[in-house]
Amino acid sequence: MDTKNYTVTEALKFARHDFLNELQLILLYIDLDNKEEARNAILAATGRLRSMAMLERLRMPSVEKWLNTFDWVHTEFSKQITCDIVAADRVADDREVANYLEQVIRSLAAVLDPMDDYELVIHVTATDSEWRIQLVLDETVAAICPDISTKLNVAITETADHGQWTFTISGR
Template sequence: MESKQNTINEVLRQTMHDYLNNLHLIQMNLDMERYDEAKNLIRTYSLKCTQFFDVNNAGLLHTNEWLQTFSLAYNKITLEFETSIQQVGAEKYDEPVKDYLERFVQTIYPLLKGYQEQILKVCILTAEVLEVQVELKGEWSSYTWVDGMFNGLMEVEQEINTNSHIKYKLIARERLE
């Protein structure tokens, strides 16, 4: 499956659509006097913004664009995203990480079974080194993910690889500066 390049207008349109939906959901909870639910939604949306800025500050701008526009290209998969950014300076890993994630999703996407919920979880951690944890749960045709192409920048550590669960880590070989 060829990745479609989104225009700025398409991305802004989707962002505004999501923004309005989120505001309506908060307003609905306030109207129904469900104040705790409204506060939780505000916290959830605030965390999403914080994560966006954290990934940018770490130097992973292209990876962040890919993550933020993921649902436009891959509507059969729900993306869950977490960050723990303690160190910056990951710029040299940006394109390789984005390309690796893209190759992985493009390879498995045609094999997904549409009736099953597919959840891709990506967790970006920066302490002393950059670590990207990737986990996909769902159902797909027989598949083995073994792409280890990083030209020495990172290593791939596979943890789980079955017909319903794939989990691996991308770990930088050098410390972040």
């Protein structure tokens, strides 16, 4: 993977920074006597943390690391992640999958307007027999997304409809 290989200390530093930012936002809502926004911020933060913790069940450590450090490496995207994962052994070479996902994101970032904010929704699902990672962006991305071929033993689909572009990689 071409991304920075974070040490444990660096990863903890970034995670602490992110956590403190979320706490400061919640404190701001409380100071403004906006209990509903504070509650929503707490629920959103705990939901994100649950999803990130659930990635361990995927049993693809390189993909898990790529998803956990995504926000620190790809600041041009605002990432949301959802996970529904059943723990099972996977056949795919997870390092190759993580490298391929990185290549897809880097290719996208290279053609996007750096002044715009792009919300990337990532859905990770896995049963005991298969896994799937979907990347969802605004449909305008489909027109400029470069074709990225792969020789991995995985299924790749790409669709653009209903105002969004969906890229899916799946395997066993």
